[in-house]
Amino acid sequence: MDQGLESTSPSDWKYLAEGGSTVVFTYNGPYNAKFNRCVLRIRKSFEDKPEGATDEDDLAIEFQRRVTSKLLDHEWLPRLESISIEASWLQELDSLSRDHRPPERQSSPAGSIDLNLRKAVLSENLIGGHGWAAEIKVIIILRNEDPSQTYIQPKWGFLPNPEHLSAETRDTKLNHCRFCLHRYQRSLQHQKTSEHYCPLDLFSGETGRIKQALSSLWDSWKSSEGHSNNLRLFSAGQLVDPCNEISLNHLRTSIKSSLPPSSRQNSSVKESFVEASLSILSRSPVLNALSRLQRSLDPLDIEGLYSLSQSPKSVQSAMHGEPSLEEWETFINNYLDPVFQASLDHRDPDPANLRYYALAYLLSASFKDCSIILRFLDGPETPPAISVIDLDVKSIERLKKWKNLDYEIATCFACDGPPDSKCRDAHSL
Ligand SMILES: [Zn+2]
Known part of the structure; x- marks a missing residue:
């Protein structure tokens, strides 16, 4: 029954x-x-x-x-x-x-x-059971001055294709990733931000940089008292409170039991977290897959997408009207079809493909907005598991909002943002 x-x-x-x-x-x-x-x-x-x-x-x-x-x-x-x-x-x-x-x-x-x-x-329940789970939130939440309005801003694991960027935003967007640009804008509004964390480090595939990203995520989690929103930790199904010693002790015990005995000595809870997370992330192709999808589904940048939509030959309705599931399926077939892909010229995109590019951008946003869960279950013998969650379909009516926000963030930084600390995209062509 x-x-x-x-x-x-x-x-x-x-x-x-x-x-x-x-x-x-x-x-x-x-x-x-x-x-x-x-x-x-x-x-x-x-x-x-x-x-x-x-x-x-x-x-x-x-x-x-x-x-x-x-x-x-x-x-x-x-x-x-x-x-x-x-x-x-x-x-x-x-x-x-x-x-x-x-x-x-x-x-x-x-x-x-x-x-x-x-x-x-x-x-x-991906966070329940014994053991611990680290949920790396790859979204940041921006609150406007009006506290009743909340926009969820996707996070990017790549720098944009320079081809269609305007003179006004080009330098800024090629030297600073979207997350770091957005952090600057949020810091001006005195909002909690993940300092020093750059997602391009996490997605770099380079051990030292992944370590740096994990370490920064931990530090922000601690200093924001668990509210930084880019990292949440659960131990035995309970959300860990970084200000609560008992909660932290539980986490310490769980993490250490998931590490091989040789790595359990003399390390702080932060070092154990970084080591355990690094070992799973550097062995798994998940970050690479997400970065590749985000990038290949967003080949024009929002600026290029909007320039294409202004072309006299483009059909304006391509930027409106929610796609049905059937249309999404056709889109996926095209995305996975090497012949169709070879017919696209991202440098000089055909306005006839505007709908394809709009849907691709939406799907890229889902991959920019997802969370990754790492699960360490029953000690070092059980291989840890990775899950990707929150891959919700986005509404096409958000495109305009994203375009305006993108412009706002880039020009705000270009105006008086810190010129140092550039972001480096390890996978750029
Ligand atoms: Zn960055």
């Missing part, structure tokens, strides 16, 4: 975390073969609902099945299952969760749980 959520009590589900579009609960009730080690992802009121989509959560599952799973190793993607949810059950869960959710999240315009939903997504 198919076991539904109503066989559990809403109080069995504990609030875990939330992002811009979903709230995540973890199963915490009596033993249940179906729900133990599961999380439930529930959509918030969703402003970017794609055209024709009647159920966003089925869309998330279908988007993974038909699009992102064609581009990433299946082992890195979480198993997702659609599950029905009853109105009264959801209402009770919503009211139980209110005391646990951050007030600023609840008060943002799309911050409430969508009580009209009749489906949610069930997936494996």
